[in-house]
Amino acid sequence: MEQNELYPIFLKVTQLEVLIVGGGNVGLEKLTFLLKSSPNAKVTVVAPNFHQKLIELAKNHYVILIEDSYKVSYLTGKHMVIATTDNIAVNVEVYKDCKDRHILVNVADNPPYCDFYMGGIVTKGNIKIAISTNGKSPTLAKRLRQFFEDVLPNDIDDLAKNLNEFRKKIKGDFSNKVAEMNKLTEKLL
Numbered sequence: 001m002e003q004n005e006l007y008p009i010f011l012k013v014t015q016l017e018v019l020i021v022g023g024g025n026v027g028l029e030k031l032t033f034l035l036k037s038s039p040n041a042k043v044t045v046v047a048p049n050f051h052q053k054l055i056e057l058a059k060n061h062y063v064i065l066i067e068d069s070y071k072v073s074y075l076t077g078k079h080m081v082i083a084t085t086d087n088i089a090v091n092v093e094v095y096k097d098c099k100d101r102h103i104l105v106n107v108a109d110n111p112p113y114c115d116f117y118m119g120g121i122v123t124k125g126n127i128k129i130a131i132s133t134n135g136k137s138p139t140l141a142k143r144l145r146q147f148f149e150d151v152l153p154n155d156i157d158d159l160a161k162n163l164n165e166f167r168k169k170i171k172g173d174f175s176n177k178v179a180e181m182n183k184l185t186e187k188l189l
């Protein structure tokens with residue numbers, strides 16, 4: 001069976017600088033899901049025109065809008081870039097500029113021009129699940145996200161917090177804590 005070899009990491013986007021190039025439908029979609037997962041993410045969006053809903057969304061978050069066409073200088077200080085313009089040549093230019101500077105880049109909806117994919121994301125308090133279909137079906141990623149949002153109980157967060165409290169109370173060294181935590185959670189599955 002073909003295996004998904006992508007390596008998921010959970011980025012602290014409050015202490016990273018994210019740039020979105022293009023502010024249309026796709027830019028809005030990517031920003032919406034980024035902020036749904038990470039409402040305090042620091043994001044800059046550069047485009048000559050912005051979708052009205054993107055302007056509204058930016059107002060309530062740490063999002064800076066720059067009304068301009070893409071220029072390489074906008075990459076300065078950025079860790080991660082998502083290109084969403086309707087101009088393929090511009091998206092490829094962004095991709096190449098980022099590769100030259102070792103900046104992680106995603107050309108939305110264009111898998112060969114992605115260092116990383118955006119995933120379907122489920123958040124319940126401290127618990128977060130990220131879903132990838134290896135780029136095979138974004139629609140399936142969306143459906144799986146909806147499924148897990150529905151079936152994961154809201155009090156899963158209480159469980160995480162209680163286990164955190166319990167761990168603090170266990171006496172002994174690290175290996176003793178591991179053994180106690182495993183014994184307590186044995187029946188969870």
Ligand SMILES: C[C@@]1(CC(=O)O)C2=NC(=C\c3[nH]c(c(CCC(=O)O)c3CC(=O)O)Cc3[nH]c(c(CC(=O)O)c3CCC(=O)O)/C=C3\N/C(=C\2)[C@@H](CCC(=O)O)[C@]3(C)CC(=O)O)/[C@H]1CCC(=O)O
Nearest residue numbers: 033108109117118119120132133134135138139141142145
């Ligand atoms: C998960 C999600 C996250 C997000 O966007 O933040 C996401 N796409 C979402 C929705 C969605 N996007 C599209 C449709 C219509 C489906 C269709 O047309 O078939 C729908 C469904 C809908 O809207 O209902 C269009 C589309 N997307 C890609 C292609 C190209 C291709 O498939 O080859 C095309 C066709 C473009 C064209 O026709 O030209 C590619 C990518 N989209 C990814 C992520 C990455 C793979 C993730 C994975 O591994 O599964 C990847 C590879 C790169 C990337 O963009 O990072 C978000 C759901 C969020 C949620 O609901 O939770």
Ligand SMILES: NC(=O)c1ccc[n+]([C@@H]2O[C@H](COP(=O)([O-])OP(=O)(O)OC[C@H]3O[C@@H](n4cnc5c(N)ncnc54)[C@H](O)[C@@H]3O)[C@@H](O)[C@H]2O)c1
Nearest residue numbers: 022023024025026027046047048049069070084085086090
């Ligand atoms: N709309 C969709 O759901 C969808 C789905 C799949 C693929 N696509 C493709 O994705 C691309 C973008 O689609 P869209 O619907 O977001 O388009 P759009 O027209 O809504 O938005 C394009 C955005 O890119 C900006 N832009 C154009 N040139 C730029 C430049 N030089 N620098 C910075 N920003 C620039 C525009 O100002 C605008 O904000 C298109 O190529 C489209 O074919 C769209």
